Amino acid sequence: MSSRNHNQLPNNLPQLQNLIKRDAESYKDEFHQQYQHFISNLEVFQLKPNQYSKILDELIMFLAQISHCFTKELVDFPQYLKTLLLNYSTTLDPTMRMTLCRALILMRNKGLVPAVDVLELFFQLFRCNDRVLRETLYTYIVSDIQNVNAKHKNSKLNSTLQNFMFDMLKDSNVVAAKKSLDVMVELYRRKVWKDAKTVNVITTACFSKVTKIMVAAIKFFLGVDSNDDSDSESDDEDKGSKKNANELLIGHRVGKKTKKRQKRLNRALEVLKKHKKKKKRGELYNFSALHLIHDPQDLSERLFKQLEKCNEYYDVKIMMIDFISRLVGIHQLFLLNFYPYIQRFLQPRTKDVTRLLLFAAQATHELVPPDLVENLIKTIAYNFITERNSSDAIAIGLNAVKEITARCPLAITEDLIRDLAQYKNHREKAVSMASRGLIMMVRQVNPTILHKKDRGRITEAMQEKEILPYGCPDAKSYLPGAEVLVKEKEEENNDEQLNEEDEEEFGFIDEIIKQTEEEEQEEEKEDDEDEDNDGWEVCSSDEEIDGWSDNDDGWIDVEHSDKEETKETPTLTKSGESKKNKKTNKLQSAKVQVSLEEKKKKAQFVSDQKIFSQADFEKINKAMVLKNLDPIQRKRKRDEQALEEEMRERGEILDIASIENIHKRRAHDKDSRLSTVHAGRTERDLFGRAKPKMNPNASKTNKEKKRSKNYMMVKHKLNSKKNKRSFKDKQVALRDALLKKQRTMRK
Structure with missing residues (x-):
């Protein structure tokens, strides 16, 4: 009876915790008793901090749970x-x-x-x-940092x-510095600390x-997930989910088929699909971090x-080269020693040579001196684009030259x-297609250096292209292609306004037309004089031709063939056709110049008067794609789509597929083979009984019931040895049985 009257609350901390949360004032004495007990145990624990104390462990959690009450x-x-x-951070019991x-x-x-005290302490505990x-x-x-900055930035x-954290990155403990860096990277990925200060600390x-x-920081800027452990864990979970799905399906095959079991299976599969969707994440990083660097040069x-002094592994050097090339390409920096350095690695047998070619193309831009890049292109041409190499090496070299030239x-x-x-006429399709791609690129960039037969038809983009010398900026006060947005009705109104307000700006067009008309009149007068002389030049009597005078009788009559006469006629002064060609060329060039200037003025007018929307930019981009296409073959949608995709993909960061894009007939993968198999089964009947039952209501056979x-x-029955015996075992068993029977009969 005495044990029932004793107070059990001091020994039962969970019950006391529950009661204090309900009514704190009623159990204040019990709380003070436990708090004094905690202080006394804490003093004892500090004498031996490496030993575990169960009483102190329970008291700490008890006081933390009721800390909001007192x-x-x-x-x-x-x-x-x-x-x-x-x-005692390092000596404490774990x-x-x-x-x-x-x-x-x-x-x-x-x-x-407060958050600062706790988080700074936790950063130090990383040691x-x-x-x-x-x-x-x-x-x-x-x-915690994400929750603090959820509503507004603190x-x-x-x-x-x-x-x-900037001080923690310089800490002597490697693990603590690495964990601090991981925290900053994760906060940038979650868009909590997505500012320039975070990037420059990294x-x-x-x-x-x-x-x-160093590798973790470089991976952050390259857009590679540095947390390899999380990737491996997620992969293992995905594999586990696939395994569980297969186990569910296999387990459903065994047993009686009921609607209840089928519904349970469907629910389990839906849960697994949802779990798998949650695990899928998009791109972890974007390249805005490269733009937030204060001093990229x-x-x-x-x-x-x-990089020149380090003795790291080859893979680490490759990552550093990639980071440097992205910095140089995006910010258009001058790092002239980088190009001779990377030329040493450009050999077909070098490891990851396609990535090195990608980095070389990535580090080039319009402000680099052409002499340096010319040496780089020649190195690629001499090492890759030769007949002693394989067709794949030649195609990769041509693709690299194409990206550098662009x-x-x-x-x-x-x-x-x-x-x-x-x-382009090579026997291998990969090489010929790569060469044709290079020709198409040069047509868009600088068609004058191509041979006349490789230039193709003149497109609108070629006419508008201005080849500027090195160092000349291509700055424009209007948006190229904006003249597409001018509609027919608006064009008439805008033309009237432009004629009234901008007569002085369009005066040069009239001057060009007047000059061409005056030249035509002069040439017509010359043609009339030539027609009076039947197309022959009039020579004076004092002139001598080949040392003979007009009055000499020393002419020698020589018979000429028809071919020689046709060859010599253009060299005579009968020049009507050549002058007509000159006329047409001058008129065409004048018309092209007039049309280009009109387009510029319209684009300037639209750029000044209009605020462009996303739909307007899409129309302009489509018009720019059409300008690069052949004017006769513009109806081919495939060329238009391919060119549009190529212009979209060509951005700040190149893709390795642009270098490794080898046009080759690949073998069918499993999905394509299955698609062809299923396509061949469309006309065939579904699998079923070879012969249908005569009576559909008849009972099942024993095999179907099984x-x-x-x-x-x-x-x-399935595990019995009889069903698994081979023909030879049956023969041996029959022989033994017959011998045994014969022995019994003799007795």
Whole structure:
């Protein structure tokens, strides 16, 4: 009876916790008793912090759970925990250390502890040699900072933590520095800290002496997921989900088929599909980080100096070359020593040579001196585009020259492009298609260096193309192609306004037409004089022809063939046809110049008067694509779509497929083979009984009944040895049986 009257609350902390949360004032004495008990146990624990104390563990979690009920009494409680973690962070028992962190997280979620104190402490705890603790703190730090900046940006907290992380990146502990970098990268990926300060702090990690930290920072700028563990875990989960789906389907095959079991199977498969969709994520990073760098020129020079001196693995060097090439290409930097450096690796047998060719093309732009890029193109041509190499190597070299020429048109010479254009008749389709692609590129960029037969028909884009020398900016005060937006009705009104307001600006067109008309009149007068002389020149009597005078009788009559006469007639002064060709060429050039100037004025007028929408830009882009097409073959939609896709893909960052785009007849993969198989089954009947039943209401055979039976009912029959015996075993068994029978009969 005495045991029933004793108070059991001091020993039952979960029950006391529940009661305090309901009515805190009624159990204030019990709380003070437990708090004094916690202080006394804490003093004892500090003597041996490497040993686990179960009583202190329970008291810490108890006080953390009820901390919102006694805020005044527990003001010093978070400070006790923080000092304990700071002083004994590496010597604490792992379980006790995790309990202390969980208690601080619990009070931080209730708003009882400021975020700066807790997060700075957790960053310092990354130095502990406890992987589970580091992963827990990493996930909490990222989620807490994201929650703080969910509604509005907390600039004060962000700047304080960013400065603290900048110091943590220089920490002597490699694990702590790497985890701090991972936190910043994850916050940028979640668009929480997507500012220039975060990006420039990450750039400092690119010069770390620790290879792991340097590689993680470079991967961030290259758009590669640096968290390999998460990728492997997600892959394992996907494999597990596929395995579970297969197990469900196999399990459904065994047993009786009922509607209830079918519904259960469908629900399970839907849950697995939803889980798989949640796991799928889009692109982790975008390339805006490269645009937020403060001084890309200095960064690229320092990275290149580090690349020349470093003794890292080949894969790390490849990543550094990729990062430098993207910086040079996007910001149009001058890094002149980079091109001779990368030329050393451009050999067909080099590892990852297609990526190196991509980096070489990525680092070229219009501001690079054409002499440097010309040497780069010649190196590719001499090492790849030769008959001693395979067809794939030649095609890859031609594709690389094509991408470099698209970015730096003045780099390729006339002799080299005419030599490379001869590969269009190569016996291998991959080489011929790559050469034709290079010719099409040069037609758009600089068609004058091509041979006349390779230029094709003159398109509108070729007429409007202005080939500027090196260093001349191509700045325009209007949007090219904006004249497409002028409608027929608007054109008439705009033409009247332009004629009234801009007569002086259009005066040069009248001058060009007057000049052409005056030249035509002069040429017509010359033609009339020539017609009076029947197309022959009039020579004076004093002139001598080949040393003979007109009065000499020393002419020799020589018979000429018809071919010689036809060859000599154009060289005579009968020049009516040649003058007509000159007339037409001058008129055509004058008309082209007039039309181009009219288009420029219309585009200028539209650009000044209109605010463009997304639909307007789509119309302009479509018009620009049509200008690059052959005027006679514009009805071919396939060429239009291919050219439009090519112009869209050509952006700041190149794709490796542009270099490895080898036109070759590939073998069928599994999906294409299955599609052809299913296409051949359309006319065939579905699988079923060979011969239908005479009576559809007849009962099933024993073989059909066996299929619907439970597996446990037929298991003993399937596992029997009789069914599995081969023909030879049956012969041996029959022989033994006959011998045994013969022996018994003798007895």
